[in-house]
Amino acid sequence: MRAAQAPRAGGLRAGVLARAALGLYPAAWRARYGDEVRALLDDSGAGLRAAASLVWRAVPAWIWPARHLFDRPARMRASLATVLVAWAVLAGLAAVFLQLTQAQPTLQDSVTGPGHLVIQWSYWVFDGAITISLLAVAVGGLPLWWLMMGRARSEHRTREMAYLLAPVVVPAVYLAAGVVTVSLVRRPGSVVGLPGLKPSAPSVVDVANGMVGAWWFLALIVLGFAAGGISAAGPGLALRRLRPAGPPVTRAARAAGLAVAAMVLAGAASIVAAVGLYQWAPAYHQGWELGVYLPIVLLAAAVAIVSAGRGIRAARSPAAA
Secondary structure (H helix, E strand, O other), X not given: OHHHHHHHHHHHHHHHHHXXXXXXXXXXXXXXXXXXXXXXXXXXXXXXXXXXXXXXHHHHXXXXXXXXXXXXXXXHHHHHHHHHHHHHHHHHHHHHHHHHOOOOHHHHOOOOOHHHHHHHHHHHXXXXXXXXXXXXXXXXXXXXXXXXXXXXXXXXXXXXXXXXXXXXHHHHHHHHHHHHXXXXXXXXXXXXXXXXXXXXXXXXXXXXXXXXXXXXXHHHHHHHHHHHHHXXXXXXXXXXXXXXXXXXXXXXXXXXXXXXXXXXXXXXHHHHHHHHHHHHOHHHOOOHHHHHHHHHHHHHHHHXXXXXXXXXHXXXXXXXX
């Protein structure tokens, strides 16, 4: 009796792990390979190692989707969904950079003046590239967003409307919660230092966070990235469910390429400025910011570039795509 129950228990565990891991893959991939993977997991016992392997391999399934699983509009939609998330990460990093650097001119004294024009030029390139990226997102993305919203409303698809409203509602909720949190935890007139720092020597983070404390500042950043991820995932899910096609999708894919290129340029300019500030501004002589900031920028930029490139290739003529 016990021997007969063991396979059923293993099969149940395999089914739970398979559904959780396979849910991370693109819908087209699941439709093609989902049954085969579930059968393989049933036969092998579906251990934790197999589930972890599936989770890890979901990343390239999004970044390098198999061409035979998608037609041209589907490839553009998959590219847009991935680019949205990567662009949101880069935009969040840009906001953190802006808060810690350009928004704190008193910490930099005269280093951004004639003595170190490389920092000032980096700031100008950063600001211009961010502006171009935002304009590209608006010009290329808003018509597609409006098209999907109109279709969701006409077909009374409440879930898709919620997905499409996420970029509007979620940031507004985050900003309101952030304002309330800062007003409650701020310590006016005091210096909240990081561990190991003297109270008389405020760090960049201390000044930039409005004296709410390093850990509250970190919590707000993490919540901000979570809000950005949800905001980007909403339209991505709407793209998958509504499956728009035609010129709006093509224009959005091309605009995404421009938005990514501009955002990557902004990221490069921010790295140059961050290194310059580390070298020349005493308040920025802490290496941990660069050690965390640089790898995330490079990883998000790589994902965005690869995904945007696939979308642009799919937006070309069928022969070229």
